[in-house]
Amino acid sequence: MTAKMDELNLILLRMIFESFGIEEYYKEKELDENITGYLRSMKYRLPKENEDPLGFDIHVDKSIITILCQDSVQGLEVLSKEGKWIKINIPKGALVVFAGNALQAWTNGRIEAVKHRVVMSGDKERLSSGFFSVPKDGVSVEIPPQLVDEEHPLRYRTFVYSDYLAKYLNSTRLDALETFAGI
Numbered sequence: 647m648t649a650k651m652d653e654l655n656l657i658l659l660r661m662i663f664e665s666f667g668i669e670e671y672y673k674e675k676e677l678d679e680n681i682t683g684y685l686r687s688m689k690y691r692l693p694k695e696n697e698d699p700l701g702f703d704i705h706v707d708k709s710i711i712t713i714l715c716q717d718s719v720q721g722l723e724v725l726s727k728e729g730k731w732i733k734i735n736i737p738k739g740a741l742v743v744f745a746g747n748a749l750q751a752w753t754n755g756r757i758e759a760v761k762h763r764v765v766m767s768g769d770k771e772r773l774s775s776g777f778f779s780v781p782k783d784g785v786s787v788e789i790p791p792q793l794v795d796e797e798h799p800l801r802y803r804t805f806v807y808s809d810y811l812a813k814y815l816n817s818t819r820l821d822a823l824e825t826f827a828g829i
């Protein structure tokens with residue numbers, strides 16, 4: 647499964663870089679070689695009576711891209727720009743793709759990491775699996791110069807992504823990226 651996810655992840659990432667007209671940057675930095683990914687499975691139990699139904703509190707992923715799948719129990723919610731929680735109804739067999747912090751940095755903030763959470767409702771536990779792609783250890787995230795202009799001033803300094811992960815991997819602070827690498 648990981649090999650297929652790896653493949654899908656690279657296809658998506660190449661498409662994103664191409665859509666910004668920076669496929670040359672993608673090739674030059676040999677991103678195919680410099681990205682890895684890991685799989686994590688989650689089990690959300692039912693909240694006990696009078697217990698908060700929050701299964702996973704608001705956060706952004708530290709990944710480049712996250713690819714999520716789940717069983718038939720819904721629960722994923724994303725926060726809109728207007729500050730509204732939107733329940734995501736994931737059809738059977740579908741995958742959900744999220745942008746994470748690394749993609750936010752790499753696109754100079756043109757793509758924002760998705761703020762999301764999991765809320766449990768109903769009477770069944772929930773299972774989900776996520777594939778999280780990240781730059782390999784020691785790989786730098788350097789904003790492509792093509793994505794910096796008057797309208798989009800440089801937002802992040804060049805930084806080694808694994809240094810960021812070492813410090814903030816388990817932090818749910820929404821401003822972690824800005825704090826670590828923001829200009």
Ligand SMILES: O=C(O)CCC(=O)C(=O)O
Pocket residue numbers: 688702707714716722762763764774775776
């Ligand atoms: O279980 C889900 O659908 C989301 C999990 C999640 O947000 C995460 O692992 O970062």
Ligand SMILES: [Fe+2]
Pocket residue numbers: 705706707762
């Ligand atoms: Fe997440």
